[in-house]
Amino acid sequence: MKYAQITGWGKCLPPANINNDEISTIVETNDEWITTRTGIKNRRVSHVSTAELATLAAKRALACAGIEGKELDLVLLATCTPSTMVANTASLVQKNLGAVGAAACDTNAACSGFLYALQLATAQIRAGLIKKAVVIAAERMTWYVNWAKRDSAVLFGDGAGAVVLEASDTPSGLLASKIGCDSEDRNILHIANYGTDQDKYIATGPSDLLFEGREIFKRAVKGMSEACDDVLSQANLQLDDINVLVPHQANLRIIQAIQQRLQIADDKVMVNIDQYGNTSAATIAIALCEAVEKGLITPNANIMSAAFGAGLTWAASYIKW
Numbered sequence: 001m002k003y004a005q006i007t008g009w010g011k012c013l014p015p016a017n018i019n020n021d022e023i024s025t026i027v028e029t030n031d032e033w034i035t036t037r038t039g040i041k042n043r044r045v046s047h048v049s050t051a052e053l054a055t056l057a058a059k060r061a062l063a064c065a066g067i068e069g070k071e072l073d074l075v076l077l078a079t080c081t082p083s084t085m086v087a088n089t090a091s092l093v094q095k096n097l098g099a100v101g102a103a104a105c106d107t108n109a110a111c112s113g114f115l116y117a118l119q120l121a122t123a124q125i126r127a128g129l130i131k132k133a134v135v136i137a138a139e140r141m142t143w144y145v146n147w148a149k150r151d152s153a154v155l156f157g158d159g160a161g162a163v164v165l166e167a168s169d170t171p172s173g174l175l176a177s178k179i180g181c182d183s184e185d186r187n188i189l190h191i192a193n194y195g196t197d198q199d200k201y202i203a204t205g206p207s208d209l210l211f212e213g214r215e216i217f218k219r220a221v222k223g224m225s226e227a228c229d230d231v232l233s234q235a236n237l238q239l240d241d242i243n244v245l246v247p248h249q250a251n252l253r254i255i256q257a258i259q260q261r262l263q264i265a266d267d268k269v270m271v272n273i274d275q276y277g278n279t280s281a282a283t284i285a286i287a288l289c290e291a292v293e294k295g296l297i298t299p300n301a302n303i304m305s306a307a308f309g310a311g312l313t314w315a316a317s318y319i320k321w
């Protein structure tokens with residue numbers, strides 16, 4: 001059986017930045033509140049579409065892998081902020097990449113989307129159904145943000161990250177994975193007035209990201225920590241075997257709480273929430289790229305990654321680089 005080796009990676013962060021002082025001129029907030037509650041200092045705001053962010057990240061990942069778009073069998077895009085619903089956004093990215101004939105589809109598991117997509121693409125390669133895939137996570141979260149509401153306006157940003165997977169005999173790539181969803185309380189984090197149910201919500205006006213922050217905080221810490229435990233036992237590994245933790249970047253205090261539960265040292269944890277805020281599915285894809293750039297991830301590194309998001313979805317992965 002083949003493995004799905006990660007042979008390329010790339011990211012795209014739009015250049016426009018809004019820092020905490022600037023956002024304080026739009027809503028009633030301040031740098032001290034945002035920094036101490038979330039760890040966020042800056043967020044990027046895109047003036048181009050999710051498809052364009054995804055295309056740039058994917059092109060960089062393909063260049064890094066040294067392959068061309070036409071070699072791809074699959075373009076899988078994790079996003080909850082698609083440019084278009086029909087046709088799917090992945091089909092436009094496929095066109096932009098020249099990945100003629102490759103399968104192309106979007107997958108939406110909100111903030112857990114990249115790890116969901118990584119498992120789906122890896123499974124296809126390991127089953128021998130395809131040989132080469134690009135897995136992209138791209139989000140334009142600021143499109144959903146109601147800039148009049150300080151609770152959500154300060155949290156989110158835009159960006160994209162991508163990895164190329166290729167069938168290989170080398171035991172690497174995603175080697176253990178756990179994905180799931182607790183749908184019972186799916187309403188504690190949702191956008192009420194998008195999709196074909198919007199007639200029920202029309203009175204609420206433009207998009208509204210509604211969430212119960214404290215409840216999500218607790219569940220995210222528990223969900224991600226337990227998923228990491230599951231994946232470690234699936235891979236027959238101890239925490240000491242892990243070189244790097246790449247967690248979803250929703251709140252610095254959530255990351256620190258997971259770190260504390262798992263007893264992982266600071267220098268093993270990839271954190272960039274101060275720069276980009278919560279880019280939903282894209283946080284882990286971007287953080288993986290930056291961990292490589294920083295030298296935190298080196299060849300053969302054992303990486304643990306975990307995410308939690310709307311659904312309520314959760315995911316954890318063990319990746320051999």
Ligand code: ACO
Nearest residue numbers: 029033037111150151154211213214216217250251308309
């Ligand atoms: N600036 C200043 N004050 C604010 C702001 C703001 N931007 N936002 C809220 N407040 C006020 C509230 O109005 C409230 O005031 P009150 O006490 O007078 O009513 C006070 O701050 C405390 O609000 P809390 O919601 O209790 O603050 P908390 O410490 O829980 O932090 C936060 C809120 C940052 C959202 C936190 O709960 C959190 O990070 N939760 C998990 C992440 C999350 O929910 N992300 C969005 C979903 S996406 C995901 O990735 C899972």
